[in-house]
Amino acid sequence: MGEEGGGRSCGTTRELQKLKQQAMEYYRENDVPRRLEELLNSTFYLQPADVYGHLANCFSKLAKPPTICKVVGKNVLDGLGLPTLQVEIFCTIQNFPKNICSVVISTHFEVHENASPELAEAEELERLDAVSTAVQWVNETITEELQGLVPSNQAEVDQVLRTFFENKVQEDKERKELEKNLKDSTVLSPQSPPPPPPPPPPSKKKGQKQGRMETAAEKPIIPAEPPEAVLCGSMAIGAVSLAVAKTSAMLDNNPLYLNIALLKHHQEQPEKLTIPLLMVSLVSCGKSSPGKLNLMKEVICIPHPGLTAKQGVEMLLEIQKHINKAIEMSPPPKPEMKKSHDGGKRGQSKGKYEVMMGTYKSAAEMVDLYVDLINKFPSIIALIDPFRKEDSEQWDSIYNALGSRCYIIAGTASQSISKLLEEGNVSILKYSGLIIRHTNQTTMSDLVEITSLIHGKKHIAVFGSTEGESSDDSLVDLAVGLGVRFIKLGGLSRGERVTKYNRLITIEEELGQNGTLGFNEEHTFFYWNKEAEKAGELPEVPEPIFPTEVAEELAKL
Known part of the structure; x- marks a missing residue:
C-alpha cells in the first residue's frame, strides 16, 4: 500500500513538473x-x-477565438400568427458556452385571400411540416457540423450548409425514385388493347372554302411554368447562415450591416454606405380591397431621393391619411357575383389579362395600355411584374417601349436566387431590375453573389420582404450592407413592418453621426427623367406635389 501511494506521489510530481514546464514555455x-x-x-x-x-x-x-458550440432551432410564430423558424447560436467564449443571438426567418408561403378551406388546410399542414423539418435539421445534423467553427468565417460556414443541403436534395431525389419504383412494381395492370384509330376527318366538299376560324387562328398561349420546387426544411439553411453572420457582428461589436458590407467588399471597409430608397405600399388592390382594379396589385410610393428616410416616412404617413379619407368618401364597390382565389394577382381568360372586372386585353394590347398609363402619369417610375414570366416577347416589347422612362422590375416573374446562381444568368427576361428576398436555402454568400451579378449587369436590386413577416429587422441590415437600390417592406402598418422602418432610420442616423453616410448618384431618377425629357421622349416632368395632390392622382387611377 505504501509503495502504491509512493508511486502515485511520484506520478503526480512528474505531472506537475510537466505542466510547469509547459507553462514556462507558453509564457x-x-x-x-x-x-x-x-x-x-x-x-x-x-x-x-x-x-x-x-x-x-x-x-x-x-485566449482562443470564440467558436460555435451549439445551434438551436425553435418553432415560433410570425407576424400573422403562423409558424416559422427561429435559430439561436451558442459560442464557447473563454471555455464557457454563451448564447450570443437569435434570428427569425420568414417563410416562402404566400398568404392567399379568399382561399378555399381545403386549400388553406393543405397549406397549413405544408407550412407546419416545413418548419418542423427545419427545426429537426438544425437541432440534429447542422449543430454537429458547425461545432468548432469560427463565426467570422462566413464562407466556410455557408459551404458547410451548402454541402448539407445538396445531400438533402439528393436524399429527397432518391426517396422519390424509390417510391415511384415501388408504386410501379406493386400496381400491375393487364396490358390494355391499343386505342382504336381516330375517325377520318370529314371530307370537304368541292369548292368549299376554309373557315375563318382556321385562317385566323390565335397564337397558342404559353402555359404557365410549374412553380419551382422548394425542399421541405430548406429555411434552416438561410436562417442559420443569417444567425452566424449576426453572431460574428455581435462578437466584433459591429452592426450587422457593416459585417455584410465587409463580406461583400472582401473584408475591405467601404468609405461610404448608402441607404436604400423606400418602396412603401400605400394602396392594396387585392380581391378584398375597396375599389379594386385587377390591373394593379398594389400602388407603391417612393419618396424623393433628397429626403432622409425619416422625412420620407413622415411624408408617406401624411399621404396615407389623405388616401384613407379619399377611400372612405368613395362609393362602396358593387357586390361580386363570383369569388376568386388568385390572391389579387392578374388572371388570364383565354390568354388575356383581366385589367378590370370583365375587361380583358391581350398581351400585345397590355403594352399599349402601359404606354398610355405612363404618358398620362409620368410620375410612375416603375412597373413591377407587368406580365407573366412566360410572356417573354411582351417583356421585350415593354422594355423597348418604356425602358428609358421607367424601371421594369421582375418580382414573382423572376426565378429564385438559387436558380439564378445555378444558371449564372440574371438577364433571362428583359428588365431593369430584380426583387430579391432572403428565404429558404439562401445564404449570406448567395446574397453577396446575386447582388454582385445584378450590379454587374447594370440592373437595380430591390430587397423585399415576404408576406409572412416577423419582427426580426435583420433584412434591413442586409439591404444596407449589400448596397441595394431600393427596399420594399410593405405598408406603414403592423408592428413587424414598423420595426423595420425604425431600424432603417436608426442606421441612417448612425451613418450620419460617424461620417460614412453616402449618396447614391443612381438614385437621381428624377434627373434621369429630365434627360429623357430633353431628348423628346417624355412630357414635362411635373414639380413635386403635396400629399393631398398625390391622393387625388391615385384616386384617378
Missing part, C-alpha cells in the same frame, strides 16, 4: 513577463479593480 513564447511588466508600470496609479480589468483584457487577447 516565454508569448512574452508574458514583459506584458505584465508593461501593464504594472502603466497601471501603478490605478485602483486594484482597474488593474484586474487590464489583466483580464490582456489575457483575453491570448
Whole structure:
C-alpha cells in the first residue's frame, strides 16, 4: 500500500513538473513577463479593480477565438400568427458556452385571400411540416457540423450548409425514385388493347372554302411554368447562415450591416454606405380591397431621393391619411357575383389579362395600355411584374417601349436566387431590375453573389420582404450592407413592418453621426427623367406635389 501511494506521489510530481514546464514555455513564447511588466508600470496609479480589468483584457487577447458550440432551432410564430423558424447560436467564449443571438426567418408561403378551406388546410399542414423539418435539421445534423467553427468565417460556414443541403436534395431525389419504383412494381395492370384509330376527318366538299376560324387562328398561349420546387426544411439553411453572420457582428461589436458590407467588399471597409430608397405600399388592390382594379396589385410610393428616410416616412404617413379619407368618401364597390382565389394577382381568360372586372386585353394590347398609363402619369417610375414570366416577347416589347422612362422590375416573374446562381444568368427576361428576398436555402454568400451579378449587369436590386413577416429587422441590415437600390417592406402598418422602418432610420442616423453616410448618384431618377425629357421622349416632368395632390392622382387611377 505504501509503495502504491509512493508511486502515485511520484506520478503526480512528474505531472506537475510537466505542466510547469509547459507553462514556462507558453509564457516565454508569448512574452508574458514583459506584458505584465508593461501593464504594472502603466497601471501603478490605478485602483486594484482597474488593474484586474487590464489583466483580464490582456489575457483575453491570448485566449482562443470564440467558436460555435451549439445551434438551436425553435418553432415560433410570425407576424400573422403562423409558424416559422427561429435559430439561436451558442459560442464557447473563454471555455464557457454563451448564447450570443437569435434570428427569425420568414417563410416562402404566400398568404392567399379568399382561399378555399381545403386549400388553406393543405397549406397549413405544408407550412407546419416545413418548419418542423427545419427545426429537426438544425437541432440534429447542422449543430454537429458547425461545432468548432469560427463565426467570422462566413464562407466556410455557408459551404458547410451548402454541402448539407445538396445531400438533402439528393436524399429527397432518391426517396422519390424509390417510391415511384415501388408504386410501379406493386400496381400491375393487364396490358390494355391499343386505342382504336381516330375517325377520318370529314371530307370537304368541292369548292368549299376554309373557315375563318382556321385562317385566323390565335397564337397558342404559353402555359404557365410549374412553380419551382422548394425542399421541405430548406429555411434552416438561410436562417442559420443569417444567425452566424449576426453572431460574428455581435462578437466584433459591429452592426450587422457593416459585417455584410465587409463580406461583400472582401473584408475591405467601404468609405461610404448608402441607404436604400423606400418602396412603401400605400394602396392594396387585392380581391378584398375597396375599389379594386385587377390591373394593379398594389400602388407603391417612393419618396424623393433628397429626403432622409425619416422625412420620407413622415411624408408617406401624411399621404396615407389623405388616401384613407379619399377611400372612405368613395362609393362602396358593387357586390361580386363570383369569388376568386388568385390572391389579387392578374388572371388570364383565354390568354388575356383581366385589367378590370370583365375587361380583358391581350398581351400585345397590355403594352399599349402601359404606354398610355405612363404618358398620362409620368410620375410612375416603375412597373413591377407587368406580365407573366412566360410572356417573354411582351417583356421585350415593354422594355423597348418604356425602358428609358421607367424601371421594369421582375418580382414573382423572376426565378429564385438559387436558380439564378445555378444558371449564372440574371438577364433571362428583359428588365431593369430584380426583387430579391432572403428565404429558404439562401445564404449570406448567395446574397453577396446575386447582388454582385445584378450590379454587374447594370440592373437595380430591390430587397423585399415576404408576406409572412416577423419582427426580426435583420433584412434591413442586409439591404444596407449589400448596397441595394431600393427596399420594399410593405405598408406603414403592423408592428413587424414598423420595426423595420425604425431600424432603417436608426442606421441612417448612425451613418450620419460617424461620417460614412453616402449618396447614391443612381438614385437621381428624377434627373434621369429630365434627360429623357430633353431628348423628346417624355412630357414635362411635373414639380413635386403635396400629399393631398398625390391622393387625388391615385384616386384617378
